[in-house]
Amino acid sequence: MILLSVKSVAKRYGPEPVLADVSFDVRPGERIGLVGPNGVGKTTLLRILAGEEDADAGCIERHPSVRVGYLQQQPQFAGEKTLWQTARDALAELVALADQAQAVARQMAATDDPVVRQRLGVQLDQLHQELHHRDAYHLDHKIERVLQGLGFDSGSYRQPARTLSGGQQSRLLLARLLLAQPELLLLDEPSNHLDLQATQWLESHLQQCPQALIVVSHDRYFLDKVTGRTLELLQGTVESYAGNFSAYWRQRSERLKVQQKSYERQQAEVARLEQFIRRHHYGQKHAQAEDRRQKLARIEPVERPREIAAPPMGFPPASRSGDVVLRVQRLAKCYQQPLLRDVTFDIYRGQRWGILGRNGSGKTTLLRCIVGQETIDAGGLSLGTGVRVGHFDQRLECLDDAAPLIDAIRPADQEFSPQQCRDLLARFGLTRDAAFQPVARLSGGERNRAALAQLAASGANLLILDEPTNHLDLWARDALERSLRQFEGTVLLVSHDRYFLNQVVDHLLVLEPTGARVIDGNYEAYQQSVPAGSAGTDRVPSGRAESPSSIQRRRGATPQRKRRFPYRKVADLEQDIFERESRIEQLHEALSNPAVLRDGRQVKQLQAEIQQQQDALATLYEHWEEAVELN
8 A cells, every 4th residue: 555656746946946856655654754955855845745835747646545744844823722722623533533422322321212222332332443443542641641742841731822932832733743643744853842852752652653754854863763764855856765864874875886986987988989989980990980889879878976065064173272171160050040050070172072951951051151151150160271262152143144254254363365264165065156145145054054164263172062053954964073073172062963962972961950960971871871761860970970881780770672683793794784785786886787788687687686685784784773782
């Protein structure tokens, strides 16, 4: 059964098409990640699938029984309905079904006619079967579980929905969609406005849901947890990859290498044939030249690889600071209520620290205290000798909206020529006319990269960054991760992107209701430091890192998830993965052979084996990830 079939869909807004020839199918239970650089049309495609926009060409075929649910990005709530009532409206059909069952039960109790009683009994049985099939009992409990999972406390249930903040309204829309349980979910950045705990709950909820889904997200950790197939949208078309985001990232790299080799080999062959034809077209080897010309005409062109160019970014060499870069001792900050208290930690030269915590736990406030934008109420903080601070503010207030970009990034205390500014902007993906546009005309992603370029120009040896991945696509995030890992100075950052934290940081400061604690490691080390379901409930004395193994000994064994695959050594799995990847490369090389391309039967055999190897490789990746976690 196919829930949704997309056939040659095209969409154009200006002279260049956004979607050119998009085709794919969605089957029951499939969990698909839709990825691609900013601006390629991912949201446009979702809106077309949801029926909120029309395609210019092609068609969308939906199974008649399939309900499609789309997570809107612009919530609009009117009237005086409360948060609870608005959420309950998503279950209106089930509520009506339950009310009907109660009405039939009352009619049965009120009648003495055995014929009527028998007819009503049959009707009631049918209603109860439908209610059971659709899990329609205990609706209030279901609503409460979803609302609490997405971060709403019971005190907000009676608040009018229209008075909620923008982020809360977006979460309420997501709650309504999850409660409605359509057969196909279309989710556009569903983890926006969610803190870490709510995002983890959503991951778990979606993993347990039977519905199919297509999700657009910049959260690579979320994509890894939720999806099992990846569609890459680029240049108006999609390519399908087996597996989650990490599997896609590896497969894409290997596929790109093979495609590049095939393309270069064919280009070299074409150049050799053309040179022979030019040299001998009128000479004694005219017949051979004519033969080469015919051979050239028969060559099926190999398409140029679908490369996604990411800006190289990079930060300049950092001047040397003292050994202790930042010392924070028993810092406290209070507004109407205490926000930060007894925060103690030391950062040493060359370390890369991340800060974790719920929304409102004081992460941004702590950074603002460190850079002097907020005063502290108690305790102390001090910068080490020779420390030069560079600050990336997620509100991007460091950029003058009215100034041309080339002037907005120029540091006031350094000599920077216009060409140096342009070279720096180009390194962060801002080229040509963008350098001379006013900052106010830049997109969110462009403003973010401009602020990072300004940070690179500052000559700082301590980078303090508040949500630096906002508005960046997956490829720009990868470039930023690489740049921060290579940076010779010290880094302190706040990020909701767990994948980013895993790649960049070597220490974590976790802000919890019970206090602050230090983790010696990245996000995975943090996960291992607490039992499942209770992250953030235990406190380690401030300023002292505790290893995952010692924490497990102190608390007892941490429950592990059950194995899906039989036990195998990680090294053995890696060898199998290497062999499969090598075989896929050989098959792609064989498929690029002109002689093979002329044999349709052989082409089909090779394509079938490539698909078989890729499916097996996707399973091996999952087995490897499980072995790394559980062995």
